[in-house]
Amino acid sequence: MTGWAVLLRAVNVGGTGKLPMAELKALCEEQGLAQVRTYIASGNVVFASDRSEKDLRSSIEAALFARYEKKFGVLVRSAAELAGLAAQNPWPDRPGNRVVAIFVDGPLTLDGVTGLRDEVIALGARAIYVDYREGMADTRLRIPCAKLGTARNMNTVKKLAAMAGDLK
Secondary structure: OEEEEEEEEOOOEOOEOOOOHHHHHHHHHHOOOEEEEEEOOOOEEEEEEOOOHHHHHHHHHHHHHHHHOOOOEEEEEEHHHHHHHHHOOOOOOOOOOOEEEEEOOOOOOOOOOEOOOOOEEEEOOOEEEEEOOOOOOOOOOEOHHHOOOEEEEHHHHHHHHHHHHOOO
16 A cells, blocks of 8 residues: 545635545545545645555545535645655755645646745745745745645645655
8 A cells, every 4th residue: 555645725724615624534534545644734634545646636526526515626645755855855954834845736837936035946846845935924926837736834744744654
């Protein structure tokens, strides 16, 4: 079995996309996923499965839509991919809560980026790294290719990689 993480977009952030993590865990268990665990209340769930990434994404998307009649952005990454992404962080000495990985399933490009101030951006494998330097509170940064992606800070990425990596 492979350890996997699902990252939902715009869940329990700023009063939108309410989804209790106990319900997300139960939904994943109903999909036949093993050793399901959630992490913080922002749409992170890890589990073990022999199914493909594509199959996992489509079945979880369908189950969420069937239950809530709403589309959720669902991004799926293996434990190995998460660990690799954490290891390739271009700014490993920066605070983990200031550097984020924006997970994107489509083509990665920095074309059309606007609002760049003191943030620093780098492209990774299926993710865009952003060092927010002094924090995200006042950012005006817009990255068009990340519109359907979801961001997690490096502390969360490392924790999810470890949690998913522990699953057999």
